[in-house]
Amino acid sequence: MIKELAEIDIRPGCEEDFEAAALEARDLFLGSKGCLAFRLHRSMEQPSRYRLFVEWETIEDHMLEFRNSEAFLGWRRLCGPYFLTPPRVEHLTIIVEGRNEKSER
Amino acid sequence: MIKELAEIDIRPGCEEDFEAAALEARDLFLGSKGCLAFRLHRSMEQPSRYRLFVEWETIEDHMLEFRNSEAFLGWRRLCGPYFLTPPRVEHLTIIVEGRNEKSER
Numbered sequence: 001m002i003k004e005l006a007e008i009d010i011r012p013g014c015e016e017d018f019e020a021a022a023l024e025a026r027d028l029f030l031g032s033k034g035c036l037a038f039r040l041h042r043s044m045e046q047p048s049r050y051r052l053f054v055e056w057e058t059i060e061d062h063m064l065e066f067r068n069s070e071a072f073l074g075w076r077r078l079c080g081p082y083f084l085t086p087p088r089v090e091h092l093t094i095i096v097e098g099r100n101e102k103s104e105r
Numbered sequence: 106m107i108k109e110l111a112e113i114d115i116r117p118g119c120e121e122d123f124e125a126a127a128l129e130a131r132d133l134f135l136g137s138k139g140c141l142a143f144r145l146h147r148s149m150e151q152p153s154r155y156r157l158f159v160e161w162e163t164i165e166d167h168m169l170e171f172r173n174s175e176a177f178l179g180w181r182r183l184c185g186p187y188f189l190t191p192p193r194v195e196h197l198t199i200i201v202e203g204r205n206e207k208s209e210r
Contacts (some may be wrong), residue, residue, distance in 0.1 A: 001148065003146065005146075005156065007193070018114070019200050019201065022200070023200050023201050025203055026203045027203070030203050030204075030205050031202075034136050036203055036204070036205050036206065037202075037203065037204045038201070038202070038203045038204075039199060039201070039202050039203075040201040041110075041195070041197035041198060041200060042197065042198050042199045042200050042201070042204075043195050043197055044107070044164070044195070044196040044197065044198060045108055045195050045196065046195070049195075051110065051197055070109070076156055084139070088150070090148050090149070090150050090154075091148070091149040091150065092146035092147065092148055092149065092156055093124065093125070093149060094145070094146055094148060095124050095145045095146060095147050095155070096124065096127050096128050096131055096143070096144070096145040096146060097142075097144050097145075098131045098132070098134075098135050098143045098144075099135075099141070099142045099143075100135050100141050100142065
């Protein structure tokens with residue numbers, strides 16, 4: 001499993017519309033081959049900056065399958081109008097992981 | 106729950122030592138008040154760049170309790186020598202979340 005990390009700056013004032021569009025776009029990701037999870041986060045320090053994390057089985061599922069799919073066009077159609085700049089995209093692998101066993105989450 | 110996101114650039118060539126130190130430092134985080142999870146990721150595109158995600162119950166658990174604790178000093182003692190620049194730290198809240206129900210993860 002790999003994680004896509006997209007840093008997305010939104011035109012200030014469009015945050016609410018962008019979040020509604022991202023909620024609508026979520027199932028375009030989750031219905032795509034190899035997509036395991038979708039999480040959109042908002043920065044507390046820079047409220048027009050979002051971080052999208054998408055878990056994919058392989059990097060090809062993201063860069064070949066998804067990027068050439070109707071689902072990708074749908075995502076960009078829904079959310080693209082709110083982008084201030086093109087998203088900055090990287091891929092991450094997990095190196096060290098741990099969870100607090102006492103926590104209920 | 107909030108997530109700390111730290112972007113950490115490591116001195117090139119020190120990646121293996123840094124990863125071993127981070128594995129050792131993990132329990133310093135997980136033993137701290139309000140720490141729910143610890144995940145260190147490495148960028149596939151920029152292999153000396155890491156992203157540390159730490160889940161905290163509240164931002165105060167990170168910025169007041171942890172930052173003023175012996176555990177923080179231990180983390181910096183273990184991993185600080187490998188930092189190329191000071192980590193860039195932000196805090197994130199989750200806006201939209203979804204998981205593929207068909208996946209086994």
